[in-house]
Amino acid sequence: MEFDKDEQGLYEFIELLFFAYRDFTAGPDGELMAFGFGRAHHRVLHFVSRNPGLMVAELLDILRVSKQSLNRVLKQLIEEKFVFQEQGAGDRRRRHLFLTAKGQELADRLGAIQFEQISGSLKGFSPEAYQNICDGLLSLIADDDQKEVLGRFDEARKRNRGSDE
Amino acid sequence: MEFDKDEQGLYEFIELLFFAYRDFTAGPDGELMAFGFGRAHHRVLHFVSRNPGLMVAELLDILRVSKQSLNRVLKQLIEEKFVFQEQGAGDRRRRHLFLTAKGQELADRLGAIQFEQISGSLKGFSPEAYQNICDGLLSLIADDDQKEVLGRFDEARKRNRGSDE
DNA sequence: AAACAATGTCAACATTGTTGACGTATTATT
DNA sequence: AATAATACGTCAACAATGTTGACATTGTTT
Numbered sequence: 001m002e003f004d005k006d007e008q009g010l011y012e013f014i015e016l017l018f019f020a021y022r023d024f025t026a027g028p029d030g031e032l033m034a035f036g037f038g039r040a041h042h043r044v045l046h047f048v049s050r051n052p053g054l055m056v057a058e059l060l061d062i063l064r065v066s067k068q069s070l071n072r073v074l075k076q077l078i079e080e081k082f083v084f085q086e087q088g089a090g091d092r093r094r095r096h097l098f099l100t101a102k103g104q105e106l107a108d109r110l111g112a113i114q115f116e117q118i119s120g121s122l123k124g125f126s127p128e129a130y131q132n133i134c135d136g137l138l139s140l141i142a143d144d145d146q147k148e149v150l151g152r153f154d155e156a157r158k159r160n161r162g163s164d165e
Numbered sequence: 166m167e168f169d170k171d172e173q174g175l176y177e178f179i180e181l182l183f184f185a186y187r188d189f190t191a192g193p194d195g196e197l198m199a200f201g202f203g204r205a206h207h208r209v210l211h212f213v214s215r216n217p218g219l220m221v222a223e224l225l226d227i228l229r230v231s232k233q234s235l236n237r238v239l240k241q242l243i244e245e246k247f248v249f250q251e252q253g254a255g256d257r258r259r260r261h262l263f264l265t266a267k268g269q270e271l272a273d274r275l276g277a278i279q280f281e282q283i284s285g286s287l288k289g290f291s292p293e294a295y296q297n298i299c300d301g302l303l304s305l306i307a308d309d310d311q312k313e314v315l316g317r318f319d320e321a322r323k324r325n326r327g328s329d330e
Numbered sequence: 331a332a333a334c335a336a337t338g339t340c341a342a343c344a345t346t347g348t349t350g351a352c353g354t355a356t357t358a359t360t
Numbered sequence: 361a362a363t364a365a366t367a368c369g370t371c372a373a374c375a376a377t378g379t380t381g382a383c384a385t386t387g388t389t390t
Binding site: 075091093 | 366367368369370371
Binding site: 203237257 | 375376377379380385386387388
């Protein structure tokens with residue numbers, strides 16, 4: 001049996017996604033503006049925080065923006081010492097990205113804001129319902145990208161195994 | 166019983182929402198570019214299509230942008246005859262927005278692209294799981310806005326009752 | 331008449347995206 | 361060793377979309 005795909009319902013789904021994303025991303029804006037940063041900076045902080053040692057090329061693939069566009073915000077984050085680079089051990093062309101203590105602190109603060117939003121919104125949902133939501137969002141991601149996303153989830157979980165629990 | 170709110174899971178949720186929105190909104194871009202339009206134009210076409218007779222002030226509240234920003238794209242859509250205005254019957258200061266035949270055609274084409282994306286992604290989900298996803302997205306919307314969103318859903322359903330079925 | 335409301339408009343500017351061209355290390359290939 | 365390819369950085373110009381501030385128009389309310 002399948003979900004009900006009447007036109008009304010699909011239009012409502014589109015709008016729900018729009019409004020949810022609108023309200024969800026608006027949360028950390030205040031904190032970011034205090035540093036003269038925007039959402040582009042937030043995205044970099046987030047993904048470097050979650051994937052320490054991330055290469056520029058990988059970040060470009062995640063964000064799907066041009067390297068010039070990324071470089072503009074990355075440069076600021078490096079100059080202002082929120083992010084630093086390390087030359088690759090094997091291949092020294094590669095630059096691995098990490099957060100400084102200052103960068104990690106900001107990333108964590110932004111994460112905490114979003115944690116509260118999500119927790120507040122989804123409290124009252126059963127684990128099964130929550131799992132359905134996650135599965136649904138994953139399915140909305142382009143097929144080719146789903147593996148990459150899940151792969152990074154695994155790596156992050158491996159990385160944080162033992163240190164958190 | 167509640168959903169599992171460990172840090173890993175919440176970070177993953179944030180990223181799922183980011184990637185889902187990224188891939189979902191990218192779909193209609195090609196079609197839009199053919200007309201020299203962008204996502205801002207798409208949003209106007211979508212909400213006017215769904216809420217014929219919508220006023221400018223309401224559209225501003227939906228999109229959460231400045232009137233100057235909205236006016237720029239709205240002006241183009243009106244000049245190029247995708248949208249037209251009608252003076253309010255009671256209060257003649259108000260401008261009610263409607264799509265022309267050309268505008269409706271484009272809006273429908275963009276809608277069809279997104280319908281396919283969603284249907285393709287969510288086929289295989291049970292109606293219950295689908296309902297969980299919709300409920301979850303709704304909950305992510307700011308409390309004050311949820312009523313407005315649901316109110317417009319109701320109006321749209323009333324408007325289309327009888328004409329579709 | 332005066333105040334208020336809904337909309338439109340002009341101008342200046344910020345953020346974030348784009349493309350094109352070029353430079354610099356570093357690594358891989360021939 | 362020479363050449364090509366890779367990973368990254370950078371300069372410049374430009375486009376889309378957001379912002380604020382100021383002001384005009386028109387219509388409604390008091």
